[in-house]
Every structure is written in C-alpha cells, then in structure tokens.
Amino acid sequence: MWKSVADHVGIAIQQAQIYQENQLKAQREATLNQFTQKIRSSLDLEQIFSTATQGISQLLDVDLVEIQEYLPQRQVWLTVSQCSKHPNLSSPLGAETPDADNEINRKIKNLEVVRINNSCNLNLEDSCHGLLVPLRFQNRLWGKLCLIKIDSDYQWSDGAVTLVQSMAEQLAIAIQQGQLYQRLANLNTDLERQVLERTQQLRERIQELQRLNMLKDDFLSTVSHELRTPLSNMKMAIQMLKIAPESQRRQRYTEILESECYREIELINDLLDLQRLETASYQVSRTVVDLKIWLHQIIDSFCSRIQAQQQILKLTLSDNLPSVLIDKTSFGRIVTELFNNACKYTPANRQIILEFFYQNNQDLVGSYTVPKVIFKISNQAEIADTELPHIFDKFYRIPNADPWKRGGTGLGLALVKELVKQLDGIIQVESSQRWTTFTVQIPAPQGSELNGHDNSLTIKF
Structure with a gap:
C-alpha cells in the first residue's frame, strides 16, 4: 500500500514538474x-x-x-x-x-x-x-x-x-x-539627388543647345545679309557704270565697287581666319616691330571716323616704347578689332581711352617675369552683367547696343580671343559704372630698357 502511495506521489510530482516546465x-x-x-x-x-x-x-x-x-x-x-x-x-x-x-x-x-x-x-x-x-x-x-x-x-x-x-x-x-x-x-536619397542633378544638367544642356541653335540661325541670317549686301551694291554700281555719262560719276561708282569688294573679302577672311585659329592651323610669324611708330599708324586710321562721330579720344603711351618681337599681323588685328568695337559702341561726345605700356621686370633682384606689351582700351558704354559672359562667343552680338547701326557678324571678339590665345597672351574685360575696359597682355621680348616716363594726349573732334 505504501509503495502504491509512493508511486502515485512520484507521478504527481513528475506531472507537476512537467506542467511547471511547460508553463515556463x-x-x-x-x-x-x-x-x-x-x-x-x-x-x-x-x-x-x-x-x-x-x-x-x-x-x-x-x-x-x-x-x-x-x-x-x-x-x-x-x-x-x-x-x-x-x-x-x-x-x-x-x-x-x-x-x-x-x-x-x-x-x-x-x-x-x-x-x-x-x-x-x-x-x-x-x-x-x-x-x-x-x-x-x-x-x-x-x-x-x-x-x-x-x-x-x-x-x-x-x-x-x-x-x-x-x-x-x-x-x-x-x-x-x-x-x-x-x-x-541612403541609396534612394543618393539616386534621387543624382536624378535631380542629371535632370538639371540635361535641362541646362537643352537650354544651351537652344541658345546655340538660335545663335546659329542668327549667324546664318546675318552672314547671308552681310554677304548679299556688298554684292547688291556692286551689282548696282556696275549697272550705273554702264549708263553714267560723266567720268566723275564713273569714278564714284568705281570707288563703291572697290569698297564693297573689300567689305566682302574682309567678311570671308574673318570666317576663314576663325576656322584656322580653331583648328590650330594658323601660323604665327614674329618680327621686330617699333611699337611707337606702328601704334600711331593704327590710331591714325581711326581719326576720321572718331571725328565724324564726335567722340573724344584720350591716348596714353609710354615715352620710350621699345621695338619688340611680336606677330605684327595678329597683334594689329587685336588692337584694331578692340578699337573698332570701342568706336562702334561709344555714343557721340563720350570718351575712348587707349593705354599702351611695356612691362619688363627682368632687372628686379630675385625676380623675373616675361616681358610683355599691355594694351588697355576703355569706352563710356557699359555691358550688362547678363551679356558679359557671352561677348567672346562666336556670332554673338549685344542686342540694341550699337548707336551707329553699323551691324556686324559677331566674329570680332571671338577672333580677338583666339588670336590672344595663339600669342600666349591674356585678355580680360570688366564693365561697371558706365565704362567697359578690355585689357590685353601679350608676351614680347625686346633688347632695350624701358624708361618710366608717360606721355598723355587728349584729342577731341
């Protein structure tokens, strides 16, 4: 009996332990x-x-x-x-x-x-x-x-x-x-950022392509007009030569033919020069040039135009500008184009200021810089901030900025930029307070020393 009770108690304890374990x-x-x-x-x-x-x-x-x-x-x-x-x-x-x-x-x-x-x-x-x-x-x-x-x-x-x-x-x-x-x-955020950046870049690229396309259309229209106008004038002059009874009139029509022919050749040459500069096939030929004599020749060629437009020219040249080794044709083209632009965009009774210097620091102790010609031209006409970044673009012309209505192809400053680059020079432009200034620096070695006396000349027509 006691054994049976003990067995039942053991079973009950075992079941209780199992229950407790299951509960736990x-x-x-x-x-x-x-x-x-x-x-x-x-x-x-x-x-x-x-x-x-x-x-x-x-x-x-x-x-x-x-x-x-x-x-x-x-x-x-x-x-x-x-x-x-x-x-x-x-x-x-x-x-x-x-x-x-x-x-x-x-x-x-x-x-x-x-x-x-x-x-x-x-x-x-x-x-x-x-x-x-x-x-x-x-x-x-x-x-x-x-x-x-x-x-x-x-x-x-x-x-x-x-x-x-x-x-x-x-x-x-x-x-x-x-x-x-x-x-x-993080990947999703980065992907969204990249998509936004690419979208913005694509949008900017599309806008740039649209702008270039507009410039191209404008250029084709301008070039077509510029090429056709001299031809029309030459055709008219030829017809008038046939019927002109007086030798004086025939001389006048001959002069028109020559002028328009030169104009046509100049435009074509501009296009060809720009193409050669961009393809690096433009040949630089340096010769010794007497700056003082040479610059006066260029300036004299503009005097009649400045007189006709009643503009004020102020010229500042160093007294002893030396003879330098430089590409006379290219540098002359640079000076002429910038001078022409100043005359073109300066109203009557406003100033054009030209400055020429020669910088040679090779005598400074412990210092040496490449000798260079520095040319500055300023005129009383301001370029808007929105236009300034584009003035060296091909075919670009500032709208409604030409008081003399002379027109142009928009190739002048593009040529200047490429010519300065070919001569290893630097060109800078700044425009504010109703003045615009172009500064050109061209490396040009020489054999004589430069004295620091300046001579200022003011010319008013």
Missing part, C-alpha cells in the same frame, strides 16, 4: 513573441535599439541593458543604446570602450555566451551578475548585448540564458533589417 516554456515563448513584435515594429535603428533595451529591462526585470557595437577597425566597443535602473551602472551613449585582450572578449568574439557572477565593484550593497550575449549576423560578430542584475541571491539560469539568446537572435535580425533599410534609404 510558454511564458518564455510569450515573452519572446512580445519582444519580437516590439522590435519588428520599426526599421529605424535608433528606435530598434531603444525598444530592445527598454523591452528587455521590463520583461526580465534587470537593472541594466546595454547594446554595444564592435568596431574592429578602431578596436573599440561603441555603446549605441542603454536602459539603466541604477545611476552607478549608466554610461553615456556613444561611449567607446577599448577592446581589451582578455578572456571575456575572446569568448564574445568566438560567439560564446559569458555569465559573470559577483563581478561588480560599484559600492553596491548587493553583488551584481552580468550576462554577455554576442549579436551576430551569419556567424559574424556585430556587437554584444549586456545585462546586469543586482541581487546577491540571483543566478543566471539556463532558461533565462536561452531566452536572452533568443532575444539576441531576434534583435540581430532586426538590426540587420534596419541597416539594410538605412542603406536602401
């Missing part, structure tokens, strides 16, 4: 499901970290939960989230702990769980017990989950460790998903 198992599963649902509710990493530490602290009733990321390149553990019930256990977010070479860290790197009992030395009445669980992605260490419980009678049971390991696995999955989402978000 169900409780752990419920706790794990609750934890998993919370951390899976967001893809934001900071939200995942915060939810995980707070959730583990509440569900397991521990005093500290901390998530640390391992940064192998810097050999540190970075605290990314923390939930603490005791001030002595807290540390600032972003704190970095050096990766010490000890048994605990070696076990974590081997993806092993570490239990630490009676380990704290924080002036607490009760001892603390730690649990370190690695956070891993496919056997690769990401970081660790740190738990501390302050209780002298507490021990980390196998069931508790198993539950924390399961939580760590779910947390690692959530972190991996959060990082993937973050990378995708």
Whole structure:
C-alpha cells in the first residue's frame, strides 16, 4: 500500500514538474513573441535599439541593458543604446570602450555566451551578475548585448540564458533589417539627388543647345545679309557704270565697287581666319616691330571716323616704347578689332581711352617675369552683367547696343580671343559704372630698357 502511495506521489510530482516546465516554456515563448513584435515594429535603428533595451529591462526585470557595437577597425566597443535602473551602472551613449585582450572578449568574439557572477565593484550593497550575449549576423560578430542584475541571491539560469539568446537572435535580425533599410534609404536619397542633378544638367544642356541653335540661325541670317549686301551694291554700281555719262560719276561708282569688294573679302577672311585659329592651323610669324611708330599708324586710321562721330579720344603711351618681337599681323588685328568695337559702341561726345605700356621686370633682384606689351582700351558704354559672359562667343552680338547701326557678324571678339590665345597672351574685360575696359597682355621680348616716363594726349573732334 505504501509503495502504491509512493508511486502515485512520484507521478504527481513528475506531472507537476512537467506542467511547471511547460508553463515556463510558454511564458518564455510569450515573452519572446512580445519582444519580437516590439522590435519588428520599426526599421529605424535608433528606435530598434531603444525598444530592445527598454523591452528587455521590463520583461526580465534587470537593472541594466546595454547594446554595444564592435568596431574592429578602431578596436573599440561603441555603446549605441542603454536602459539603466541604477545611476552607478549608466554610461553615456556613444561611449567607446577599448577592446581589451582578455578572456571575456575572446569568448564574445568566438560567439560564446559569458555569465559573470559577483563581478561588480560599484559600492553596491548587493553583488551584481552580468550576462554577455554576442549579436551576430551569419556567424559574424556585430556587437554584444549586456545585462546586469543586482541581487546577491540571483543566478543566471539556463532558461533565462536561452531566452536572452533568443532575444539576441531576434534583435540581430532586426538590426540587420534596419541597416539594410538605412542603406536602401541612403541609396534612394543618393539616386534621387543624382536624378535631380542629371535632370538639371540635361535641362541646362537643352537650354544651351537652344541658345546655340538660335545663335546659329542668327549667324546664318546675318552672314547671308552681310554677304548679299556688298554684292547688291556692286551689282548696282556696275549697272550705273554702264549708263553714267560723266567720268566723275564713273569714278564714284568705281570707288563703291572697290569698297564693297573689300567689305566682302574682309567678311570671308574673318570666317576663314576663325576656322584656322580653331583648328590650330594658323601660323604665327614674329618680327621686330617699333611699337611707337606702328601704334600711331593704327590710331591714325581711326581719326576720321572718331571725328565724324564726335567722340573724344584720350591716348596714353609710354615715352620710350621699345621695338619688340611680336606677330605684327595678329597683334594689329587685336588692337584694331578692340578699337573698332570701342568706336562702334561709344555714343557721340563720350570718351575712348587707349593705354599702351611695356612691362619688363627682368632687372628686379630675385625676380623675373616675361616681358610683355599691355594694351588697355576703355569706352563710356557699359555691358550688362547678363551679356558679359557671352561677348567672346562666336556670332554673338549685344542686342540694341550699337548707336551707329553699323551691324556686324559677331566674329570680332571671338577672333580677338583666339588670336590672344595663339600669342600666349591674356585678355580680360570688366564693365561697371558706365565704362567697359578690355585689357590685353601679350608676351614680347625686346633688347632695350624701358624708361618710366608717360606721355598723355587728349584729342577731341
């Protein structure tokens, strides 16, 4: 009888233990499901970290939960989230702990769980017990989950460790998903930025192509007109020569023929010169030129025009401009084109200022610069800021800026820019306060020294 009772009692105890184990198992599963649902509710990493530490602290009733990321390149553990019930256990977010070479860290790197009992030395009445669980992605260490419980009678049971390991696995999955989402978000942001940049570049390119197309159409129209006008005048002059009864009239028509023929040739030459300059087939031929004599010859050729347009010319030349080695044709074309532009865009009773200098610093101690001719031409006519970047473009003409209605092809400044480039020079332009100034610097060696006396001349017609 007693044996039968003992058997029944044993069976009852065994059933009670099984029931208790099932209850604990169900409780752990419920706790794990609750934890998993919370951390899976967001893809934001900071939200995942915060939810995980707070959730583990509440569900397991521990005093500290901390998530640390391992940064192998810097050999540190970075605290990314923390939930603490005791001030002595807290540390600032972003704190970095050096990766010490000890048994605990070696076990974590081997993806092993570490239990630490009676380990704290924080002036607490009760001892603390730690649990370190690695956070891993496919056997690769990401970081660790740190738990501390302050209780002298507490021990980390196998069931508790198993539950924390399961939580760590779910947390690692959530972190991996959060990082993937973050990378995708960054890629999407970068892609959107690139699309916007490419769209803007394409829009600007289309606008530039439209502008160039308009310039081309305008150029073709202008060139057609410029080529046709001299031909029409020549045709008319030829017809008038046939019927002109007086030799004086025939002479006049002959002069018209010569003038229009020269005009036609000049336009064609401009087009051919620009083409040669752009294809680098333009030949530079340097000869010795007496600047003072040569410049006066160029300036004299404009005097009648300046007189007819009632403009004021102020000329400043260095007294002893030397003879220099320079491409006379190219430099003459540069000076002539810029002088012509100044006359073309300057109204009556306004000033045109020409300045010529020669800079030679080879005698300065410890210094040497290439000797160069410096030419400045200023006129009382301002170029709008919106037009200034385009004045050296081929075929470009500033609209409604020609008070003398002389017209043109828009090739002059484009030729000047290319000629200056061929001569290894520099051209600059600035326009403000109703003045425009072009400055040209051309390297030009010479054999005589330059004295610094200036001679200023003002001419008014």
